[in-house]
Amino acid sequence: MGMQITVNGRALSVAADEETPLLYVLRNEAGCKGVRYGCGLGQCGSCTVIIDGKPVQSCDVPVSAVAGKSITTVEGIGSMDEPHPLQRAFVDEQAAQCGYCATGIIMSAKALLDVNASPSDAEIKAALSKNLCRCGTHQRILRAVKRAAIEMRK
Amino acid sequence: MAIENTVRRNLPGSLETNRNLSQWLDINTDGTVTMRPGKIEIGQGILTALRQIVAEELDVNLERINIVTAVTALSPNEGVTSGSRSIEESGVAFRYAAAEARELLLARAGAKLGVSIEQLSVSDGVITSRSGGSVSYWDITDGDLLKREATGDAKPKSHMLYRIVGTAAPRVDIPRKVSGAPVYVHDMDVPGLLHARVSRPPSYKAELVSVDMDDVRKMPGVVAVVRDGRFLGVIAEREEQAIRAQRRLTRNAKWKEGPTLPEFDPRYLLKLQAKTDVISEKKGAASSGREFSGEYTRQFLAHASLAPSCAVAKFEGGKFTVWTHSQGIYPLRAEMAPALGVPAEDIVIHHVEGAGCYGHNAADDVALDAALLARGALGRTVRLQWMRDEEFAWEPYSSAMVVKTRATLSDAGQITDWQMDVWSHGHSSRPGRGPGSNLLAAWHLEKPLVRAQTANPPLPGGGSHRNAIPIYDFPNEKVSNHLIPDPPLRASALRGLGSQTNVFAIESFMDELALAAGVDPIAFRLRHLKDPRGRAVIEKVAAMAKWKPNSRGDGANGRGIGFARYKNGAGYMAMIVDIVLAETIRVTHVWAAVDVGQIINSDGLLNQVEGGIIQAVSFALKEEVKYDRERVTLKSWDDYPILSFDEVPEVEVALINRPELPPLGAGEGTQGPISAAVANAVFNAAGIRLHDIPFTRERLITAMA
Structure with a gap:
């Protein structure tokens, strides 16, 4: 009997062995391709998911460390047809160039907005300090997070 | 001598080298338009901009236009997506192709409605005559409409009439990307997919002394361990198994290295033999005054794409199918052929988006790597993603x-x-800029290809x-x-x-x-x-x-x-x-x-x-x-x-x-x-x-x- 985790509300029996980084379980077993590999070193934030309300870089956590826990990925917060306010705000602000960093950033931002409905600019920047964007879309991303915060307060 | 018949007309943009209208556009009976750019999306929004140009010239709504992303043998060959030239090359080609398609449709509509084309106007593909009567693009199109060489004579719209070009049309790709949908080549998945990794030398000229591969073959999930010269790779059932096998293989390889790199200062360039060209010289009135001088340097710079490069490949019946985020699928195909020992026609390359690349990173290299490894995968599809340290150490940099x-x-x-x-x-050392090969693995094979030297695109660029x-x-x-x-x-x-x-x-x-x-x-x-x-x-x-x-x-x-x-x-x-x-x-x-x-x-x-x-x-x-x-x-x-x-x-x-x-x-x-x-x-x-x-x-x- 392997480990059990819950991904976006659905139970998953993990086939990978316990040392496997959570990232590969989410991508290849749970089919959550929005959780992206960028460095495998916990440095870029592309693979950020939410566990126990906190943003976690899933490339840097063995799946055994989250056994029994509930994990939320970007696929769990909204979809193309029913986007989360953050996803809608990223579209409204056109806050992407290549977009590879966007899903990890959205999850870091969600973890912030879940505990702080009216973050200051400095608080948003601090919350995103572990996320890298190489295309230079930072300014639009910051605007999108602020827009989403306003929408979510309504 | 009938000179008129032998002179090739110059056509605008990439129409010059891809001269048939049907290479670029289809007007479909189901109320849609298909466009096939040879340029590719790298996060710069080019597909959105090209779609605006086509919608504008055809007078159809943006939503009607479907884009087929680049694939060899089907898309026009527009070389490489680089140099900020896509609007000038692809945009201009689409502008003239769509303008000509519109004229052809108006001619058919005029004949059908029995009026001259000056009587006609178009709104979202519906052609209406001033004297009454209308017909749509979708009613009068057929497979033959665009099967002809472009003339370049159709006059594009005046900018005074623009309603789509120039506006801030939202990007077509962003909703999918922020939803977490599998949009990148990294996300491709098929039943039975295998995962591969490459074990690189520790430095450019390192020689492989020995490597224990048997040890790696016994690891869980390992399907194959491949060695061709100093190109070493592993294929495994699961991604984490491939990564572990790659780490073991790297540890098991013994290399001989030497000091081959220069001092850590761009001024090493001043000591090397150079080819000198005077690229501008003006001699005017004699000059006099105070003299000043300066010296400026820049170190090598990395693309440092957020995602390490990735490709998916399949080898079946002697033919390769490859999915990659290369900026130039046709030049890549030509460069891969000699490294794989097959004619270019036996390779099909699909472009699938990757992370932003900002130039020539390892997107081409990884395609050859994946194809080389796919040969050992018994017809199964292989996904290869470079690791972060590998991308940093092996991508081609911008010169000091x-x-x-x-x-x-x-x-x-x-x-x-x-x-x-x-x-x-x-x-530049992009594929197709030889003589020699510009693909990394090609230099490491048992029978290596000669490494091409770097070159410059010509002036004025x-x-x-x-x-x-x-x-x-x-x-x-x-x-x-x-x-x-x-x-x-x-x-x-x-x-x-x-x-x-x-x-x-x-x-x-x-x-x-x-x-x-x-x-x-x-x-x-x-x-x-x-x-x-x-x-x-x-x-x-x-x-x-x-x-x-x-x-x-x-x-x-x-x-x-x-x-x-x-x-x-x-x-x-x-x-x-x-x-x-x-x-x-x-x-x-x-x-x-x-x-x-x-x-x-x-x-x-x-x-x-x-x-x-x-x-x-x-x-x-x-x-x-x-x-x-x-x-x-x-x-x-x-x-x-x-x-x-x-x-x-x-x-x-x-x-x-x-x-x-x-x-x-x-x-x-x-x-x-x-x-x-x-x-x-x-x-x-x-x-x-x-x-x-x-x-x-x-x-x-x-x-x-």
């Missing part, structure tokens, strides 16, 4: 450069003589000499390019090519000369610049930033300007930056004025320019490829820091639209002006002149000493 300047300044404060010398390796010829008007001028084709580190195209360093040198030196002349830097530039569009962006940015002539910084705060016309033929960009000098340099604000002729998508343009500016600040302040005498020593983001969220400046961009003029590329013109503006702002703040990029804390301390 050295620029020396000399000028004579007359007593009247006028530059009367300008000389500039540029030392660099070539700025140029490579290492891009923007080396000043746009200012000097009576005497000599610019020489010293090219060293064989680089000690891999080198190829990165956003802006040589323009970053050349504009950094020119615009820094202009400020130094303005100071010597006792003239405000902006007034000094305008004094030497006739080009009205150049003057307009400088004046615009000065107004935006409320530039005060001759104002000096206070030791900590400073302000500087940089200006260029990208490639001396593309977009005009003038930028002013504010900096704060403390332990390090912090760029707090950037103003930019931009003229790229006719604007296709105003928000796409803003996004490109804003992003280019922030990336250029990162280039200028932080980025350099570190190496010792044996190895490139980049392994992680710790070794190659980039600008973070709490370090980005506020950016304000003003667009000067010139709808009556041709559209010009925009994506790369920001890199040069920013580097110079930052250096000029540091001088303005504290009187410290920075000559060496990046402007790290160490270099700041050196410059202060």
Whole structure:
């Protein structure tokens, strides 16, 4: 009997062995391709998911460390047809160039907005300090997070 | 002699080399339009802009237009998506192809309705006659409509009638991307997919002494361990198993290395044999006055894409199918064929998006790697993703450069003589730029292919000499390019090519000369610049930033300007930056004025320019490829820091639209002006002149000493 985790509300029996980084379980077993590999070193934030309300870089956590826990990925917060306010705000602000960093950033931002409905600019920047964007879309991303915060307060 | 029949007409943009209308467009009976660009999306929004152009010329709504992403054998061959040329090449081709398609449809409609085409107007594909009666594109189209060579005679719409081009049409790809949908080649998955990794040598010229592969073959999930010369790879059932097997294989390999890399200073270039070309020489009135000189350098720079490169490949029945994020699928196919020992026709390459690449990264290399490994996978599909350290250590970088300047300044404060010398390796080693191969694995095979030397795209765009010829008007001028084709580190195209360093040198030196002349830097530039569009962006940015002539910084705060016309033929960009000098340099604000002729998508343009500016600040302040005498020593983001969220400046961009003029590329013109503006702002703040990029804390301390 392997480990059990819950991904976006659905139970998953993990086939990978316990040392496997959570990232590969989410991508290849749970089919959550929005959780992206960028460095495998916990440095870029592309693979950020939410566990126990906190943003976690899933490339840097063995799946055994989250056994029994509930994990939320970007696929769990909204979809193309029913986007989360953050996803809608990223579209409204056109806050992407290549977009590879966007899903990890959205999850870091969600973890912030879940505990702080009216973050200051400095608080948003601090919350995103572990996320890298190489295309230079930072300014639009910051605007999108602020827009989403306003929408979510309504 | 019937000369008329043998003369090939010149056609606009990429129509010249892909001459049939049906290569570009289908008008479908189901009320849709299919377009097939040969250019590819790299996060620059090009597919959205091309769709706007087609919708505009055809008079159909954007939603009707489907885009088929590039695939060999089906899409037009538009070479490489690079150089900010996609609007000029693909955009112009689509504009003329769609205009001609519209004319053909109007001719059919006129015949059907029994009226002349002057009587007809089009709204979302419905053609209506002034005398009544209407028919739609979808009713009168058929498979034969566009099966003909383009004439180039159909006149595109006047810009006065535009309703789609120039607007901020939202990007077609963003909703899917932010939803987490599997949009990148990295996300491809099929039943039975295998995962592969490559085990690279520790340095460029390392020789493989021995490797224990049996040990790795016994590991859980391992399907195959492949060795071809010093190309080593593993294939496994699961991704984590492939990664573990790759780590073991790397540990099991013994290599012989030596010191093959130069000193960690771009000035090593000055000691190497170079091929020298005088690329500009003007001799006017004799010059006299005070003489000045300068020397500017930049280290090797990495693309550092957020996602390491990835490809998926399948080998079945002697034929390869490859999915990759290459910027040029046709040149890649031609380059892969000799490395795989098959004719190019036996390889099909599909473009699938990757992360932003900003130039030639490992997107081509990984395609060959995946194909080589797929040969050992018994017909199963193989996904190969490079690891972070592998991407940092093996991608081709932008060449280090050295620029020396000399000028004579007359007593009247006028530059009367300008000389500039540029030392660099070539700025392109893309596939198809041989002789020799430009694919990494090809050099490592048992029967290796010769490594191609680097080259430069020719002027006027140029490579290492891009923007080396000043746009200012000097009576005497000599610019020489010293090219060293064989680089000690891999080198190829990165956003802006040589323009970053050349504009950094020119615009820094202009400020130094303005100071010597006792003239405000902006007034000094305008004094030497006739080009009205150049003057307009400088004046615009000065107004935006409320530039005060001759104002000096206070030791900590400073302000500087940089200006260029990208490639001396593309977009005009003038930028002013504010900096704060403390332990390090912090760029707090950037103003930019931009003229790229006719604007296709105003928000796409803003996004490109804003992003280019922030990336250029990162280039200028932080980025350099570190190496010792044996190895490139980049392994992680710790070794190659980039600008973070709490370090980005506020950016304000003003667009000067010139709808009556041709559209010009925009994506790369920001890199040069920013580097110079930052250096000029540091001088303005504290009187410290920075000559060496990046402007790290160490270099700041050196410059202060």
